[in-house]
Amino acid sequence: MQLHAQRAAMELRGRERLAPRPALLTQPAIFRHHRRGPSLAPTSRLAPAHVSLRGSNFVVRSTDNNHTESKAYAVNTEPTDRVLSIWRRVDAVCFDVDCTITVNDSLDLLAEFMGVKEPVEALTHKAMEGSLSLERALEERLNIINCSPQDIKNFISAHPPSSRLAPGIKELITSLQARGVAIYLISGGFRELTLPIACYLGIPKSNVFANRMNWQWDDETGEPTKLVGFDMSEPTAHNQGKPEAIARIRQRNPYNTVVMIGDGITDLEAVKITGGADLFIGYGGVVERPAVAAEAEWYVYDYKTLVDALARYRAAIIGSGAWACSAARMMAQNTQADDPADDFMDEVKMWVYEEEYEGRKLTEIINETHENPKYFPGFDLGPNVVAVPSIVDAAKDADLIVFCAPHQFMHNICKQLMGKVKPGAVAISLTKGMRVRPEGPQLISQMVRRYLGIDCSVLMGANIATDIGREQMSEAVIGYDDLDAAKKFRKLFERPYFRVGLLPDPVGAEMCGTLKNIVAIGAGMVDGLGLGPNSKATIIRQGLIEMRSFSKALYPSVRDDTFLECCGVGDLVATCYGGRNRLVAEAWTRAQLAGNPRSFEDLEAELLKGQKLQGVLTSNEVQEILKTRHWEHSYPLFTTINRIINGYLPPSIVVDYVAGSKFEVPGVESEAEEAFVPKRRLPAAQPQQQQQQQPAAALGARR
Numbered sequence: 164m165q166l167h168a169q170r171a172a173m174e175l176r177g178r179e180r181l182a183p184r185p186a187l188l189t190q191p192a193i194f195r196h197h198r199r200g201p202s203l204a205p206t207s208r209l210a211p212a213h214v215s216l217r218g219s220n221f222v223v224r225s226t227d228n229n230h231t232e233s234k235a236y237a238v239n240t241e242p243t244d245r246v247l248s249i250w251r252r253v254d255a256v257c258f259d260v261d262c263t264i265t266v267n268d269s270l271d272l273l274a275e276f277m278g279v280k281e282p283v284e285a286l287t288h289k290a291m292e293g294s295l296s297l298e299r300a301l302e303e304r305l306n307i308i309n310c311s312p313q314d315i316k317n318f319i320s321a322h323p324p325s326s327r328l329a330p331g332i333k334e335l336i337t338s339l340q341a342r343g344v345a346i347y348l349i350s351g352g353f354r355e356l357t358l359p360i361a362c363y364l365g366i367p368k369s370n371v372f373a374n375r376m377n378w379q380w381d382d383e384t385g386e387p388t389k390l391v392g393f394d395m396s397e398p399t400a401h402n403q404g405k406p407e408a409i410a411r412i413r414q415r416n417p418y419n420t421v422v423m424i425g426d427g428i429t430d431l432e433a434v435k436i437t438g439g440a441d442l443f444i445g446y447g448g449v450v451e452r453p454a455v456a457a458e459a460e461w462y463v464y465d466y467k468t469l470v471d472a473l474a475r476y477r478a479a480i481i482g483s484g485a486w487a488c489s490a491a492r493m494m495a496q497n498t499q500a501d502d503p504a505d506d507f508m509d510e511v512k513m514w515v516y517e518e519e520y521e522g523r524k525l526t527e528i529i530n531e532t533h534e535n536p537k538y539f540p541g542f543d544l545g546p547n548v549v550a551v552p553s554i555v556d557a558a559k560d561a562d563l564i565v566f567c568a569p570h571q572f573m574h575n576i577c578k579q580l581m582g583k584v585k586p587g588a589v590a591i592s593l594t595k596g597m598r599v600r601p602e603g604p605q606l607i608s609q610m611v612r613r614y615l616g617i618d619c620s621v622l623m624g625a626n627i628a629t630d631i632g633r634e635q636m637s638e639a640v641i642g643y644d645d646l647d648a649a650k651k652f653r654k655l656f657e658r659p660y661f662r663v664g665l666l667p668d669p670v671g672a673e674m675c676g677t678l679k680n681i682v683a684i685g686a687g688m689v690d691g692l693g694l695g696p697n698s699k700a701t702i703i704r705q706g707l708i709e710m711r712s713f714s715k716a717l718y719p720s721v722r723d724d725t726f727l728e729c730c731g732v733g734d735l736v737a738t739c740y741g742g743r744n745r746l747v748a749e750a751w752t753r754a755q756l757a758g759n760p761r762s763f764e765d766l767e768a769e770l771l772k773g774q775k776l777q778g779v780l781t782s783n784e785v786q787e788i789l790k791t792r793h794w795e796h797s798y799p800l801f802t803t804i805n806r807i808i809n810g811y812l813p814p815s816i817v818v819d820y821v822a823g824s825k826f827e828v829p830g831v832e833s834e835a836e837e838a839f840v841p842k843r844r845l846p847a848a849q850p851q852q853q854q855q856q857q858p859a860a861a862l863g864a865r866r
């Protein structure tokens with residue numbers, strides 16, 4: 164590119180020596196020299212001082228005023244890294260309205276409609292080139308046009324916005340809006356002509372800055388009749404009006420990055436004052452003004468270039484179990500969408516914990532068949548899901564990293580990814596569970612943040628993987644700290660059958676997802692005991708109370724309302740009726756009652772075929788916290804379930820959880836006034852640590 168520009172410059176200088184007398188042109192002319200386009204006009208006479216080698220294209224301007232003045236401009240058609248990074252993080256884009264329509268200026272078109280095209284166009288040209296003040300140009304043009312309100316109505320119906328839009332403008336605006344970018348129209352023309360365009364482009368009226376015509380009003384009819392000038396108080400009525408409009412926009416909105424797109428000197432001014440735009444992009448698709456083209460940091464001739472350059476995020480998922488595959492399937496459906504609002508790269512890399520399946524590597528089978536036959540059989544993941552056996556390869560390029568592995572593997576996963584993720588990447592955890600260390604509990608999202616140094620939201624809800632694979636309506640919430648990241652993830656997951664809300668309580672949502680797995684074990688016991696919905700409802704009700712109490716005791720910022728969301732009561736109900744924890748706990752209880760006890764590990768392997776149960780592990784982890792903090796009696800259901808799964812109590816005690824929680828583990832000093840003694844002692848599992856004093860967080864338990 165640079166070499167080409169240098170060659171072109173040498174060629175120009177050579178021509179200068181060979182062309183002592185430039186030919187005359189009758190009209191001002193502009194030539195663009197493209198890389199593979201026509202060579203430069205032989206009329207060029209160049210002052211070397213005007214040759215700049217910043218870009219690859221040259222503009223040569225020749226005029227006929229008894230002499231020819233030619234200048235070469237380098238046009239920056241290739242954005243620099245700085246320019247691209249501004250464009251990719253833009254918060255608001257201000258368009259000169261003339262760049263949204265194919266006709267250079269609506270007022271000129273109105274002039275043509277009114278039969279006064281030439282004199283008005285000449286004034287427009289002078290104003291755009293900067294040789295006539297804006298106020299004077301507007302005033303003189305309005306005087307010449309002298310239209311009535313009815314003329315304007317007729318003009319709009321003769322030239323509706325749909326018939327004169329610049330190619331690609333609607334796609335560009337849709338793409339920007341889909342990314343949450345605010346769009347403004349700033350016009351040196353008039354509101355009366357700009358509003359229909361704004362309306363057609365889906366830009367709110369409040370985002371339009373333009374001049375207002377002043378009308379003489381008929382006393383009898385109360386209708387405007389005659390044009391009598393315009394309102395000089397609008398910023399756009401004056402030179403420097405566009406930067407002033409942008410400064411106002413910035414005062415009213417917390418935008419970090421604002422870009423101005425235009426084709427005139429008055430648009431270029433937008434970057435020239437403090438508080439104006441951060442970047443000016445010149446648009447040469449309708450009219451190309453050399454002075455503007457040469458100064459623009461980025462100059463484009465079509466809007467597709469801008470759409471193509473918008474940020475596109477690469478998403479990856481770490482995990483390949485049932486829920487990970489179901490989530491990857493939704494991600495792949497969304498990233499593959501081929502519309503202008505698509506802001507994702509198609510490919511979704513999925514880290515697969517490599518193993519052999521029927522004599523072949525699981526990754527190979529997934530990449531060949533687009534199905535995970537071991538963990539999510541019968542579901543097509545989509546051709547754009549690529550199974551990757553190396554965790555680092557899967558995550559290293561991703562902008563959006565989704566974690567969905569059973570919680571017991573997450574610590575090792577995070578350690579492997581330390582220092583290996585892209586700067587600026589953001590994460591979300593779909594994992595339900597927590598880690599318990601001697602110094603206290605650690606949520607999976609906290610672990611990701613701590614080890615990888617990136618933000619981590621959570622996605623939680625009543626989300627049984629296979630039901631979502633079957634595209635049955637389900638709900639989830641994204642618990643977030645970083646709203647921008649949460650919005651990107653919502654776009655990545657939301658499907659017609661998968662509703663995603665945003666919840667500013669990430670800790671509450673993650674605690675719900677973690678703790679409901681313990682309650683689901685209790686619900687499975689109720690099923691194993693052959694009890695009906697009334698009994699299960701007592702477990703669900705008490706479970707919800709303890710989930711809320713425990714979450715708030717550990718993290719006081721957790722909100723009560725979170726427990727009424729789909730991540731709270733919603734997920735609890737779904738898991739207690741249809742989850743794997745329930746299933747295995749039911750089988751475990753039946754085996755106990757039949758006098759043929761089996762371990763949870765055995766039943767997990769038999770019933771889940773490699774999928775992992777989280778509830779038993781989580782119960783032991785949570786009990787560790789309850790014990791350390793002397794809270795066991797404040798959480799009678801959690802405690803009773805834990806005593807049952809560890810063999811201290813029979814499953815039947817689950818519905819009498821208050822009594823169950825009074826049972827003292829052998830060898831541990833009594834905490835309760837009245838200890839419960841089971842009729843038949845079951846074999847104990849792990850020895851429990853000593854309990855010391857009455858818990859501090861006794862909330863809600865019905866005694």
Ligand SMILES: NC(=O)c1ccc[n+]([C@@H]2O[C@H](COP(=O)([O-])OP(=O)(O)OC[C@H]3O[C@@H](n4cnc5c(N)ncnc54)[C@H](O)[C@@H]3O)[C@@H](O)[C@H]2O)c1
Nearest residue numbers: 483484485486487516568569572594595626627628774775
């Ligand atoms: N399955 C569901 O319906 C569902 C729904 C919502 C949330 N979740 C949660 O999502 C998380 C992931 O569950 P899932 O259903 O995707 O998995 P899963 O239980 O179906 O599968 C187990 C996964 O663990 C992997 N694995 C086995 N050993 C490993 C190791 N040593 N290191 C790393 N990975 C290993 C396996 O390859 C497999 O991908 C869990 O926290 C679960 O509670 C599951």
Ligand SMILES: O=P(O)(O)OC[C@H](O)CO
Nearest residue numbers: 624625626627742743744
């Ligand atoms: O099948 P479970 O019991 O692991 O629960 C699945 C999901 O967490 C339900 O949202």
